[in-house]
Amino acid sequence: MAAPSFDAIVVGSGITGGWAAKELCERGLKTLVLEAGRPIDPARDYVEHVPPWEMKFRGFGDRKALERDQFIQRHCYACNEYSGKFFVNDRDNPYTFDPAKPFHWIRGRQVGGKSIMWGRQVYRWSDLDFDANARDGFGVDWPIRYADIAPWYDHVEEFIGISGEALGLPQLPDGKFLPPMALNCAEQVVKDGIAKHFAGERVLTIGRAAILTQAHGGRAACHYCGPCERGCITHSYFNSIGVTLPAARATGRLTLRPYSVVHSVIYDEQRDRAAGVRVIDGQTREALEFRARIVFLCASTLESTRILLNSKTRRFPTGLANSSGVLGHNLMDHAMGGGANGTIPGMEDRSVHGNRPNGIYVPRFRNVKTPHPDFLRGYGFQGGGGRGGWGRAASQPGFGVELKRALRTQGPWGFSLYGFGECLPRPTNSVEIDPDKVDAWGVPALRIHCEWSDNERKLLHDMSVSGAEMLEAAGAKDVTPFVDDNQCHDVKNLFVTDGACMASSACQNPSITYMALTARAAAYAVESMNRREL
Amino acid sequence: MNRRELCRVLGAAVASPALSRLSANELWAVGRRAHARGPGLGFRVLDPHQAETVEMIAELIIPETDTPGARAARLPEFIDLLLAEWAPDDDRKQFLDGLADVDARARAASAADFRSASEAQRVAILTALDAEAQEARKAKADGKPHFFDHMKFVTVYGYCTSEAGATAELHYEAIPGAFEPCAPMDRWRAAPGDF
Numbered sequence: 039m040a041a042p043s044f045d046a047i048v049v050g051s052g053i054t055g056g057w058a059a060k061e062l063c064e065r066g067l068k069t070l071v072l073e074a075g076r077p078i079d080p081a082r083d084y085v086e087h088v089p090p091w092e093m094k095f096r097g098f099g100d101r102k103a104l105e106r107d108q109f110i111q112r113h114c115y116a117c118n119e120y121s122g123k124f125f126v127n128d129r130d131n132p133y134t135f136d137p138a139k140p141f142h143w144i145r146g147r148q149v150g151g152k153s154i155m156w157g158r159q160v161y162r163w164s165d166l167d168f169d170a171n172a173r174d175g176f177g178v179d180w181p182i183r184y185a186d187i188a189p190w191y192d193h194v195e196e197f198i199g200i201s202g203e204a205l206g207l208p209q210l211p212d213g214k215f216l217p218p219m220a221l222n223c224a225e226q227v228v229k230d231g232i233a234k235h236f237a238g239e240r241v242l243t244i245g246r247a248a249i250l251t252q253a254h255g256g257r258a259a260c261h262y263c264g265p266c267e268r269g270c271i272t273h274s275y276f277n278s279i280g281v282t283l284p285a286a287r288a289t290g291r292l293t294l295r296p297y298s299v300v301h302s303v304i305y306d307e308q309r310d311r312a313a314g315v316r317v318i319d320g321q322t323r324e325a326l327e328f329r330a331r332i333v334f335l336c337a338s339t340l341e342s343t344r345i346l347l348n349s350k351t352r353r354f355p356t357g358l359a360n361s362s363g364v365l366g367h368n369l370m371d372h373a374m375g376g377g378a379n380g381t382i383p384g385m386e387d388r389s390v391h392g393n394r395p396n397g398i399y400v401p402r403f404r405n406v407k408t409p410h411p412d413f414l415r416g417y418g419f420q421g422g423g424g425r426g427g428w429g430r431a432a433s434q435p436g437f438g439v440e441l442k443r444a445l446r447t448q449g450p451w452g453f454s455l456y457g458f459g460e461c462l463p464r465p466t467n468s469v470e471i472d473p474d475k476v477d478a479w480g481v482p483a484l485r486i487h488c489e490w491s492d493n494e495r496k497l498l499h500d501m502s503v504s505g506a507e508m509l510e511a512a513g514a515k516d517v518t519p520f521v522d523d524n525q526c527h528d529v530k531n532l533f534v535t536d537g538a539c540m541a542s543s544a545c546q547n548p549s550i551t552y553m554a555l556t557a558r559a560a561a562y563a564v565e566s567m568n569r570r571e572l
Numbered sequence: 573m574n575r576r577e578l579c580r581v582l583g584a585a586v587a588s589p590a591l592s593r594l595s596a597n598e599l600w601a602v603g604r605r606a607h608a609r610g611p612g613l614g615f616r617v618l619d620p621h622q623a624e625t626v627e628m629i630a631e632l633i634i635p636e637t638d639t640p641g642a643r644a645a646r647l648p649e650f651i652d653l654l655l656a657e658w659a660p661d662d663d664r665k666q667f668l669d670g671l672a673d674v675d676a677r678a679r680a681a682s683a684a685d686f687r688s689a690s691e692a693q694r695v696a697i698l699t700a701l702d703a704e705a706q707e708a709r710k711a712k713a714d715g716k717p718h719f720f721d722h723m724k725f726v727t728v729y730g731y732c733t734s735e736a737g738a739t740a741e742l743h744y745e746a747i748p749g750a751f752e753p754c755a756p757m758d759r760w761r762a763a764p765g766d767f
Contacts, residue, residue, distance in 0.1 A: 087746040090738060091738065095658060096729065096767075102657070220751060223754035226754070260751075261747045261748065263746060263748065264765020387756055390751065391752040391755050392748035392749070392752060393765030393766065394753075395765065432724055432728040435702060438635055441728075442641075442741075445634075445732060446760045
């Protein structure tokens, strides 16, 4: 068949797909973006200002539908009655795992991908992260260092708008920041307590977030309604629909095709290069082919890996570009589940007004200056302080006027620290094609093997110890350390688009690094094409 | 004005540093009209007697004061929806058994049923149920919640997420417009992120 021809194909329209589209289109390439899911119209689909009484179950969610259709996705906090429509149907999108080692693969299939309901936290990596594999021997060495990626972090941050505080820490490089959001009363107390007791070794700062604190690039500042994951009609947080895809469209070179499930990459054996992709139309199930000079896989860590594994050829019998045999191995997630909480006494006549869609950050302090005796690498903390709201009335004793008064007052200031630990790259954490399972479009599904090693378990334990130390240093009461190391959680992957290329995972949220790597790769691709090397 | 126009108006607010509270409320009122639900379905689980019993218990848990109480929030409709479409079978049975038990307790106190019991008798019944629920929770932190815990939970959540409760009692604002991190405040003002 005569397939339409493009200069470039981008598979995926989320955090990295949007960046690839913008950079390739702006550099002159006629670009086709293939998105597996449906189109999104913010005016119709975003629901952040719909009040609870207009939701059928008032935000409780349709329990039976969730258990039937989203039994994996519902483990993500953001998959609720409002924003559950931005998460996939698990029956249509199956994958398998050993029930003893559950892995929650959180996915979004629509124009915008997971950039609609990602966590919006953005932290640059440093050479502490890019050097890590070379230093301790786990995984393969990164081919780049901070100096290679720093200008691309600048490029991405200046365009999308990041609010945050510059700290001058070598392990967490500062970026191009808009004014930071404010710490609330309790967070200020904990920040001061940590500063006093840990002499700069541990620091608390406001989260660095892809949320605007002032107008930027034609988008409005945040209006503090809170639940970004339901969408944002003012485009105040970054997602591809409101930021990168419009820039790509403005060039006149973008073709965006929703309902396009990519099956595999077409490999031209004679010319030893990717020729295009095989697509199954999501609505008609028709098999299609699209051809282009270059192909960008921006479908998410696991989807891009799945596409490569499904692209077997004579030269690559175990999946395209897998001459090393590494494809599908070294799956990494963040080690989560360790931390501490407590209450901060006083300030009972103070509260916040507005929902700040951002928390605090404690940058990594383990294995930064001195090696820790028990484990490699490290973790950062996210979390924050706040007062209990109306929901606490449901579990307090009594009824009547006294109970009703609890609805308009607030509980004590609570404070929580949740660790985000770096997972070591290990070949045994891996994915492969399950020979017995296909998705609703007939595309072979993944089988996932993922579990923590001793190193992650030690990180999780240390999070609970160091988290409790910091809260106690800040004068918190009822400090409770917690550790939950049973599962290979995938909440982190909610924020990920294309991490399939990563050699290590660091402890910072990775999305900004994916965006910078995508922009850098797009520039390289076009330069190479212009030099006729590609 | 529809939701698409609302987007346009909010988009035009780029130039101002923060949206004024007045315009935020106006905009929200527009959104509220744009998303208004149609009339509710008839009761599917609760019979009229049970619905009236639920309404009486709910109003005792959250009574009308300077703001509306549970009755204004039409709790029986919401609870009936949860029982019909949300609750697992054993939870629904436990809830209906709990309502029957409330009538049995009224009869033990020489009333015909909970509905026709005196105010003092009704308060005494709920006081006893509340104490039993607290005891049950202490004894079995991870056990199945007592009927009265269940009733209190759906009453609090149903009231706070109702238009009457969220607006009059919680002072719901769809668009706070700014973040005040440590303001003197004695009154909760809820925003979308609180639901």
